[in-house]
Amino acid sequence: MDLYKNKFVSGSKDCTAKMWDLDTGRCIKTFKHKDPVLAAKINDVHIVSSCERGKVKVWHTNTFTLVK
Incomplete structure (x- = not known):
């Protein structure tokens, strides 16, 4: 988990990382992994975000695209 200004990011056993808006409490975007x-x-x-398999993914926060 991590926090930047009013945005929060979490990782989960359901193979996702999620970006949250702390002002509204809503999920802004879900990023998928295979593990x-x-x-x-x-x-x-x-x-x-990094998964159990050791794969690291880098996402752009504004466009939500996978960078690397």
């Missing part, structure tokens, strides 16, 4: 997500970090430009 349970063990870690997630956020900053003003990127979300980084």
Whole structure:
């Protein structure tokens, strides 16, 4: 889990990382992995999530596209 300004990112056993808006409490976007997500970090430009298999994904926070 990680927090940046009013955005929060979480990882889960359901193989997803989710970006949340703390002002509304709503999920903004769900990012998918093939295995349970063990870690997630956020900053003003990127979300980084890693899964049980060791795969790390980098997502753009504004376009929600997979960068790497």
